[in-house]
Amino acid sequence: MNKLLPLIVASSFMSVTSFHSMAEVTANVAASSNYFWRGITQTKDGSAVSGGIDYSDDSGFYAGTWVSNVDFGNKTSYELDLYAGFSGERGQFGYDVGYIHYAYPDAEGSIDFGELYGALSWQWLSFKASYLTHAQEDQSTEEEMLYLELGASFTILNDTDLSFHIGRSSGDTVLEWTSEDDAYMDYGVSVAKNGFTLGVVKTDLDADDDVKAYVSYGLDFEL
Template identity: 65%
Template sequence: MTNKAPLIACTCFALLSFDLLAASGHSVTANVAASSNYFWRGITQSDDSAAVSGGIDYSNESGFYIGTWASNVDFGDAASTSYELDLYLGFSGEIKKVRYDLGYIHYAYPDAAGDIDFGEVYASLGWRNVDFKVSYMTHAQDGSSTEEDMLYIELNASFPVFKDSELGVHIGNSRGDTVMEWTGEDDSYMDYGVSLSKDGYTFGLVKTDLDADDDVKVYVSYALDFDL
């Protein structure tokens, strides 16, 4: 098994840095959430069971940000792991009312029986209520993988509805040899989502066009954000 010490050390250093940076007037926030299911690109990451997650983020006025996020996961016998730990950093801002975000995210599974970590670079553009985002795998550390190719393209939109509520709409496409390896089907599939949120509560529907996972699935969640 790969030595996880560098990852743990990096996480501890990031958490310590958050405290030091917060003292100098920069923004440090945290989030916690509980959900009836954890979906990633339309596919459950918790074996259709509940998930609890949380994270810490630092950002400054230049647009630079760095953060970490964790959640319980359950991939069954395919990968013996109990939690996911994400580390990410990037730069975001706005030019003439057009939002942009460029960054990198590392998906880690520290207690996995094998090394199944992978990383992605991402870029997004947003205008008014719509955001377009592209993510591309830069590396995968699963020794059984013969390919390291995965591209994800998504379009997200949000609209105010009713009283202090928000309607979210999502459509995404995953493609690449790694997608075929993970799903056991085609090298491309679509996922769709719609959600209604208010005061931290979210009710959502998720669907993919995969033959093995094409049912409409329902989830409910509650999230809380706060400043540190």
């Protein structure tokens, strides 16, 4: 699950056709000038290198892991994501449901958290909802966070992908993390071709409301 390219709307869903299915294992690597998560930099506006491995089969089941460097201004140096779910198609609609665990193994204290998510897609549109299931043990507020996001992706000149994104984070955990408000919006636009992505992101948080640009390059390959 490549978080380095959050503005690209995924549109490939596997068919639910057979109990006995062929398995596929793929890997990905990427480098980016910045690592944004829901509009907020995870690297203090520094560069990021990431990689992951994914398993999937024709039943729609998938599982994987993804790792990237981070910089939160403390000793935490990397993020490790673990996730699993099911995706498929029903008529013209695609779906994806699953769970993701965000781990920070070298952090001081426990700052790991997990989310359940569900997504629907139709042609060039996608909608996803993510709900916090647990957060760090030392959090002083209630563990509550909901993220809603809407995306659109189009193919334009010379097979270039143009993507738009809008998201809303809300809940007491958002206030705990941002120290500003219990809800905020994030926006993004990107263009991508041949593994290269150029994008801009923005939030409506007072402390982080500048328009920020990033460039990234990623590769996917079968194992």
